[in-house]
Structure formats: structure tokens, C-alpha cells
Amino acid sequence: MNFQSPPPFSASGSQDQVAFHRTELNIILSLYGRMVAAGEWRDYGISSLRDVAVFSVFRRTAEHPLYRIEKRPKLRSKQGLYAVIGMDGQILKRGHDLKTVLRVLERKLIRSVE
Template sequence: MTDQPEGTRPSHEAVEHKPGTVVDLNDYRRSLDPLPVTFHRRELDAILWIYGRMVGEGEWRDYAIDHLRDKAVFSVFKRSGEFPLYRIEKNPKLAAKQGAFSVVGSDGRILKRGHDLRQVLKVFDRKLKLLD
């Protein structure tokens, strides 16, 4: 047990190695690395619903999910091995400001950002029309 607040790393000077001290390995690992940001089940359901629709239309073919320390990313690919067409990101640090959810295009532009994931995913409801 430590006097450190949860989610912070102890400095090397603050950690004392006393012989004979028993340390719980799970507590030690949690103190070193905070848990990554993940998508909740309802968020993932909404994303996978859009993904399934776009796969059915032949637009998307593959995806990847990354859980990082500061954000969770759902990447969508036309073909595996290419750069992602879109990235659906959840960044909790931006929740109070611009919204935790965003859709990022392949060029890095943020296409839509907001607090509600379903509203942000409406960016995929737009139909692109060919202009003559």
C-alpha cells in the first residue's frame, strides 16, 4: 500500500526497497501503468452497427481497435494493410470541452466532434453525390 494518489507513477526516489516488505503485484502494476481508455459496450455497439452497414454497402472491409493510455481508437480500412479511411476516437480529456468523441478522416481532418457518439456517427449517414 502506498500514499500515492491513484493513477500516478511513483518517482524512483520515493520508492523504497526494504528487505522483507511484501508488495501485492497487482497493486504495483496498477501504480506503474494506468488502465487504457476503452470503448464501453453501448459505444462499441453503435460503432459496429455503422461498420456493418458500410461493409454491406461494400465501402469498408476491415477494422482495428486500439486502446491507448489517453484515447481509444476504432480505425476503418478499405483494404487491410492500407492507411485507415476513418478513425473514430474517444478522448476523455476533451469530454468537458469539445466532446470526447470525434471522427477523423484519412488526411487527419476532424470531420465531426461531440459529446454524444450517436450524433458524431451521423457523419456517415450523408450520401456523397456525383456532380456532373
């Protein structure tokens, strides 16, 4: 008999969640730290779901997120893996490179400093 171990992220297992990698979180948290220092953001939340990982940014804890940074692997070959979504649900920027997508939020930081 040939016994094979199941793949580490099989579709039948409970590990089939999308999550941010450490390098992605470093990029996001770097921006988050600068926005907190500028007084723009105050809290965040991270969700890892089946089809999407979400980093939500809040001005206050008990409100809807100002922005959502989403990672959707199924869109990797189409519009792009990453997206920044505003409070109203509008997609502000979508793309394949996280740093490029986050530039839409960095522009807001530059405006708040001036």
C-alpha cells in the same frame, strides 16, 4: 492500521487505458456492419491507449485507415468526448454524443446507396 484497496483505475496501475464501452461498440459496429454490406468498408482495428481509444476503419487491410473514431475523455468538458477523423487527419465531426458524431459517416452511406 487502516488498509484501503487502491482505486480500480489508479494512475500508477497498468489499467489506466481508455477503452470503448460495450454500448459504444454496439453503436460503432452497427454502422460498420451497414458500411460493409454497402461495400464501403472491409476491415477495422481497435486500439486502447493511455489518453485515447481508437476504432480505425479500412477499405483494405494493408493501408492507412479511411476514418478513425476516437474517444478522448480529457476533452469531455471541452470539444467533446468523441471525434471522427478522416484519412488526411482532418476532424470531420466532434461532439459529446457518439450517435450524433457518427452521422457524418452515415451521410456517406446514404450517398453510396443512391
